[in-house]
Amino acid sequence: MSDIRDYDVVVVGGGPAGSTTAALLGKNGRNVLLLEREKFPRYHIGESMITGVIPTLEQLGLVDELDKRFQPKYGISLVWGLDAEPWRASFDQTGRYDHSWHVVRSEFDELLLNTARGFGVQVEEQAHVTAVLSDDNGKVTGVTYRRGGETHHVTARFVVDASGQARAISRKLTEVSWQEDLRNVAIWNYFTPYEPLSDGRQGGDILVESVRTGGWIWGIPVTEDNVSLGHVLPAAMVAEATAQGLSHQDVFDRAVANSVVAKTMIAKGAPVDQLHTARDWSHVCKSFHGPGWLSVGDAAGFIDPLFSQGVWLGTSGASMAARALEAALKNPADTERALDRYELVYRVLYDEFLSFIRFFYDPNKLREIYLERAQQDVWHPDGNLKVGFITLISGIKALPNITGFDPLATDLPKTVRM
Numbered sequence: 001m002s003d004i005r006d007y008d009v010v011v012v013g014g015g016p017a018g019s020t021t022a023a024l025l026g027k028n029g030r031n032v033l034l035l036e037r038e039k040f041p042r043y044h045i046g047e048s049m050i051t052g053v054i055p056t057l058e059q060l061g062l063v064d065e066l067d068k069r070f071q072p073k074y075g076i077s078l079v080w081g082l083d084a085e086p087w088r089a090s091f092d093q094t095g096r097y098d099h100s101w102h103v104v105r106s107e108f109d110e111l112l113l114n115t116a117r118g119f120g121v122q123v124e125e126q127a128h129v130t131a132v133l134s135d136d137n138g139k140v141t142g143v144t145y146r147r148g149g150e151t152h153h154v155t156a157r158f159v160v161d162a163s164g165q166a167r168a169i170s171r172k173l174t175e176v177s178w179q180e181d182l183r184n185v186a187i188w189n190y191f192t193p194y195e196p197l198s199d200g201r202q203g204g205d206i207l208v209e210s211v212r213t214g215g216w217i218w219g220i221p222v223t224e225d226n227v228s229l230g231h232v233l234p235a236a237m238v239a240e241a242t243a244q245g246l247s248h249q250d251v252f253d254r255a256v257a258n259s260v261v262a263k264t265m266i267a268k269g270a271p272v273d274q275l276h277t278a279r280d281w282s283h284v285c286k287s288f289h290g291p292g293w294l295s296v297g298d299a300a301g302f303i304d305p306l307f308s309q310g311v312w313l314g315t316s317g318a319s320m321a322a323r324a325l326e327a328a329l330k331n332p333a334d335t336e337r338a339l340d341r342y343e344l345v346y347r348v349l350y351d352e353f354l355s356f357i358r359f360f361y362d363p364n365k366l367r368e369i370y371l372e373r374a375q376q377d378v379w380h381p382d383g384n385l386k387v388g389f390i391t392l393i394s395g396i397k398a399l400p401n402i403t404g405f406d407p408l409a410t411d412l413p414k415t416v417r418m
Ligand SMILES: Cc1cc2nc3c(=O)[nH]c(=O)nc-3n(C[C@H](O)[C@H](O)[C@H](O)COP(=O)(O)OP(=O)(O)OC[C@H]3O[C@@H](n4cnc5c(N)ncnc54)[C@H](O)[C@@H]3O)c2cc1C
Pocket: 012, 013, 014, 015, 016, 017, 018, 035, 036, 037, 038, 044, 045, 046, 047, 048, 049, 050, 127, 128, 129, 130, 162, 163, 164, 165, 166, 167, 168, 186, 278, 279, 280, 296, 297, 298, 299, 302, 305, 308, 309, 310, 311, 312, 314
């Protein structure tokens, strides 16, 4: 056991939410320790970004680097709804950024972690947080972690849980609600070569296609040679298939065979990896903060990846969390107010996306019905229904709440009609 070290903030988890929170606090000169269980680069799912991530990545000075390293994503191509015709919406219709990226997450996450290091954050990899330290009043004061066969204790004025779906800290401190209607499973693999959706900009779109056997498929052109193809479906359907003697591979192959567009992308391709399977069950924690702690990213809440919003939600939450923590560190009397405000605004982001995804999840509506609902949500006066849709699902609609986040504000956050 080593001596106890003390920090302004200890961040648990070095995914996009943890690295961003740590980097922004480090940029302010705060004394931050980030503990990450794995050795980076490490594999992670979640490869397609929406343009709403850009303002936060701009704060980290990463946009040019992302342009150099990753594939541009110009929009979303859909096969969804009662009308059989494929349709698309492009980011440039929002009047803001015209593209985001599809990223190799091992590289993207390593870039973010190194950015945190560059801002003076002390990063320890292969550091597995195992326990929370608290005082007699239950206030969180630090964590215990294992590294290289040794146990360490560190204290901090705040502990941030950014440990993703592990919820390493928050599972001990708050309850979680599971969204039963989005109790899904994801099955995916990578294929090379693949047929892009088109020769032009649409070739950079994510494909989102509902399949008549149930669930939907994503097609993400992660690199020039490699497409990520995944199938999301209710866990109950997977259980039913298993009871009939079908494997996950059978379930995946059945969905691809029943698709219209996805199957054409990999018609000449071969899988380059083992089949991956993950639980994809949306959830949200009852509290996003408590005395001495705060959670961000998947550790606070996770929504089905239908519109690729996970990294946006996590990094946007991180940008607000860093500001709230900064206010609390500057003036401890503001702590509760700042962290309450963080939770309030973060929940608005979460609820808006969840609400629209729930509405959209039923593939048996006419396209106009989805678009009209999005148009109402963003109160968009433009006659082009797709503008409302893409403004909502790119995260651009929510930007004023994120970039304008003031932890000490008292007005109501801007919200959509629910
Ligand atoms: C099937 C599927 C598809 C998805 N597709 C997309 C997509 O296309 N686009 C998108 O934006 N999002 C997508 N997502 C969501 C996205 O993966 C997550 O929202 C995102 O990774 C959340 O970032 P995070 O930093 O909160 O957590 P993570 O990225 O999971 O990072 C958490 C980190 O914490 C570390 N950790 C865990 N426990 C401990 C511990 N005890 N001690 C120390 N470290 C610990 C982990 O090793 C990990 O590195 C998808 C998710 C799923 C399940």
